[in-house]
Amino acid sequence: METQIELGDLTVDVVFKDIKNIHLSVYPPNGRVHISAPAWMNIDSIRVFAISKLGWIKQQQQKLQAQARETPREYLDRESHYVWGERYLLKTIEVNAAPSVELQKSHLLLQIRPGTDTTKRHAILEAWYREQLKQAIPPLIAKWEPQLGVEVARLFVQRMKTRWGSCNHRAGNIRLNTELTKKPPACLEYIVVHEMLHLLEPTHNAHFVALLDRFMPNWHYHRDQLNRFPVSHEDWEY
Helix, strand or coil, X not given: CEEEEEECCEEEEEEEECCCCCEEEEECCCCEEEEEEECCCCHHHHHHHHHHCHHHHHHHHHHHHHCCECCCCCCCCCCEEEECCEEEEEEEEECCCCCEEEEECCEEEEEECCCCCHHXXXXXXXXXXXXXXXXXXXXXXXXXXXXXXXXXXXXXXXCCCCCCEEEECCCCEEEEEHHHXXXXXXXXXXXXXXXXXXXXXXXXXXXXXXXHHHHCCCHHHHHHHHHHCCECCCCCCC
16 A cells, blocks of 8 residues: 655655565655555554654755766767776777677777667666676675675675665575666675675664674765765666
8 A cells, every 4th residue: 555645845655565664765866755664554653753754854865966966878988987986988999799898997998889879888888787796796795694694595686776785584685786886896895784784684773773883883984985976867766
């Protein structure tokens, strides 16, 4: 069941689920507010909860509005692209050969067949970003599994529009956003640890924060660094 509540000029989307705890999210790019609530919870209690979080909601919305955003990508020469937090200038090379992507000094070389359109160029780069992420994550999981005392059953890498990662704690699976390939390596490690900790604590409660503080004391810095880098130009939806 879905509904909305109005708090002055703020609209909050509410979804009732078979969960134990209420969960509040503020989504990019425009700070849309979403609450997932236990099915048994009444709307008045949810309203009181939302009112108690108004200060935090406004703070998160201000952060999102101030965050730099990429312009729409056209995949033309000298267009800026980020790889592991570093800025590269795109250089396209048209040849009658299989497409490829390569980092070379300050350039991101995109080899394409003559006449390759923008959609195909985007797909080639997205596949390359996904492969870089697939290679970078397993060593991090192997590093943190013995430290956290958990085991990741399966890893999924995909384009995600509302979050950097997610965790299915019952199945032991974690899912990570391919956009993380554009962020500094320390940001990726923070997200990996964040999602792996959800195998111990599914919600973002005080216990979860305490776990983050214990295993990654500087996690606030990595989170802020992640949010300082440009994000996709597209309007994300949940």
